Amino acid sequence: MTRGHVVFITLLGVAVFLGLDFANSEPLNPYAAPPLMSLGSGLAATGAHCAAPPPTK
Amino acid sequence: MSTTTTMLPPSPPGFISRSLVLAGVATLLLGLAMVAGPRYGALLAIGMGFGLALEGFRFGFTGPWRRMILHRDASGLLAQLICIAIVAMFAFPMIAGNGAEIKGAHAPIGLAMIGGAFVFGASMQIVMGCGSGTLVNAGSGNAVAALALPFFAIGSFGGAYHLTWWTSLGSLPVVALGGTSGLAITLAGLAGIGVLAILFGAKDSWRIPRRYWLAVAALAGLAVLHLAVAGQPWGVVYGLGLWVAKGAVALGADLSGSPFWAAPGNAERITSSVLTDVTSLTDFGLIFGAALVAWWRAGLGSPIGVYPARAWIAVIIAGLFLGYSSRLAFGCNIGAFFSGIGTGSAHGWVWFVAAFAGSWVGIKLRPLLGLEARI
Numbered sequence: 001m002t003r004g005h006v007v008f009i010t011l012l013g014v015a016v017f018l019g020l021d022f023a024n025s026e027p028l029n030p031y032a033a034p035p036l037m038s039l040g041s042g043l044a045a046t047g048a049h050c051a052a053p054p055p056t057k
Numbered sequence: 058m059s060t061t062t063t064m065l066p067p068s069p070p071g072f073i074s075r076s077l078v079l080a081g082v083a084t085l086l087l088g089l090a091m092v093a094g095p096r097y098g099a100l101l102a103i104g105m106g107f108g109l110a111l112e113g114f115r116f117g118f119t120g121p122w123r124r125m126i127l128h129r130d131a132s133g134l135l136a137q138l139i140c141i142a143i144v145a146m147f148a149f150p151m152i153a154g155n156g157a158e159i160k161g162a163h164a165p166i167g168l169a170m171i172g173g174a175f176v177f178g179a180s181m182q183i184v185m186g187c188g189s190g191t192l193v194n195a196g197s198g199n200a201v202a203a204l205a206l207p208f209f210a211i212g213s214f215g216g217a218y219h220l221t222w223w224t225s226l227g228s229l230p231v232v233a234l235g236g237t238s239g240l241a242i243t244l245a246g247l248a249g250i251g252v253l254a255i256l257f258g259a260k261d262s263w264r265i266p267r268r269y270w271l272a273v274a275a276l277a278g279l280a281v282l283h284l285a286v287a288g289q290p291w292g293v294v295y296g297l298g299l300w301v302a303k304g305a306v307a308l309g310a311d312l313s314g315s316p317f318w319a320a321p322g323n324a325e326r327i328t329s330s331v332l333t334d335v336t337s338l339t340d341f342g343l344i345f346g347a348a349l350v351a352w353w354r355a356g357l358g359s360p361i362g363v364y365p366a367r368a369w370i371a372v373i374i375a376g377l378f379l380g381y382s383s384r385l386a387f388g389c390n391i392g393a394f395f396s397g398i399g400t401g402s403a404h405g406w407v408w409f410v411a412a413f414a415g416s417w418v419g420i421k422l423r424p425l426l427g428l429e430a431r432i
Binding site: 001002003004005006007009010011013014017018020021022024025026027028030033034035036037038039040041042043044045046047048049050051052053054055 | 090091092093094095096097099151155157158159160161162163164165196197200203206207220221224231285287288289290292293294295300304307316320323326329330331332333335336341348351356358359360361383384387389393402404
C-alpha cells in the first residue's frame with residue numbers, strides 16, 4: 001500500500017461524506033449567504049468555534 | 058555478467074496534468090462560491106492555503122515541539138511564536154475596532170481544560186499530528202493520520218457532547234487581553250517563551266530555516282485573512298465533531314440530551330450544509346491542499362510505514378483522545394494555542410504549558426507503543 005492509496009481513500013471518504021451531507025442538509029442558498037468579508041460588514045460573526053464557551057444547562 | 062536494476066524516482070506530474078488539476082481546483086472554489094456564497098468559497102481557498110503552506114514548507118506544531126524536547130532544537134518553536142506574534146499584531150486592533158464583526162478564540166480556564174490540553178499534548182505526539190497536522194498528514198498520504206482522523210472526529214463529537222458537564226467541575230470566567238496593553242503583554246509573553254527556548258535550546262538552534270520563515274509568512278497572512286473573512290480565528294476541531302453529529306442525526310440519534318449539541322447555534326449547524334460551516338471548510342481545505350502538494354511533488358508512490366498491531370490500536374485510541382480532549386481544552390494547537398494566544402485569550406497560555414508537558418509524556422510513550430516505524 002502506498003501513500004497514494006491512503007490519499008485516495010481519504011479523499012473518497014470526504015467525497016462520500018459531502019454527498020450524504022448534501023442529500024440530508026438544508027439546500028444551499030447563495031442569495032441568503034453572508035457577504036464575502038465579515039470585517040466591515042456590520043454583521044455579527046456567527047460561526048461556530050472550538051474555543052466558544054459551552055452553553056449553560 | 059551481472060544485471061543491475063535501478064529504481065528511478067517517480068517523475069513529477071507534467072505541465073498538462075498540473076494545469077488541469079489547477080483548473081479543477083479553481084473551478085471547485087468558484088463553484089462553491091456560486092452555489093453556497095462567496096465567503097464559503099473564500100474559506101475553502103484559505104483552508105487550502107493553510108494545507109499548501111503546512112505541507113509545502115513541511116511546517117507544523119507537533120514536530121517542532123518534539124524536536125525541542127528530544128534534540129533541544131528551538132527553531133520550529135521559535136517560528137511558531139513569531140507567527141503567533143504577527144497574527145496578534147493584526148488581530149488585537151481588528152477585534153478592538155470592529156465590535157461584534159470580529160471575535161477572538163476566547164475560552165475559560167478550568168480543570169477539564171487543563172487536563173484536556175495535557176492529554177491532547179500526549180496524544181498528538183503519539184499520532185505525530187495535532188488538529189491541523191492530522192488533517193494535513195492524512196491528506197498527504199500518512200496512514201497513521203488517516204486512521205486517526207475518523208476517531209479524532211468521533212472523540213471531538215463526544216467531548217463536545219459532555220463539555221458542559223466537564224466545565225462544571227471547575228472553571229474560571231473567560232479572561233481575554235485586549236487593546237494596546239493586552240497586545241504588549243501578549244508580545245512580551247511570546248518573547249519570554251522565545252528567550253526560554255533559546256536558553257534551553259542547543260547552540261545555534263535559534264537559527265530559523267528559510268522554509269520556516271516562508272511558512273510563518275504564509276500562515277500569518279492566511280490567519281489574518283481568515284479572521285477578516287470569517288469574523289473568527291482559525292479553528293479545527295469543532296468541524297470534526299460536527300461531521301459526526303451530522304452522521305449521528307442522519308442515523309436517527311437524538312442529541313437533545315446534550316446541552317452543547319442541543320444549543321440553538323449548534324443545532325442549526327447540524328441541519329445546515331457542512332459547506333456553510335467555517336471550520337469544516339478550512340478542514341477540507343487542509344486535506345485538499347496537502348494532497349495537492351503531495352501529488353505535485355510526486356510523493357504518493359512511497360510505501361506506508363509498517364507497524365505492529367498494537368501501534369494501530371494505539372493510533373485509534375490516541376485519535377479518540379485527541380478529539381475528546383481538544384473539546385475539553387477549548388481547542389487544539391490551532392484553536393487554543395495559535396488562535397487563542399493570537400487573539401488574547403488567557404486559556405491559550407495555560408493550554409500551551411499543559412500541552413507541552415503532555416507532549417513530553419507522549420514522546421516517551423510513542424516507542425513503547427511500537428510507533429517508531431520499521432520501514
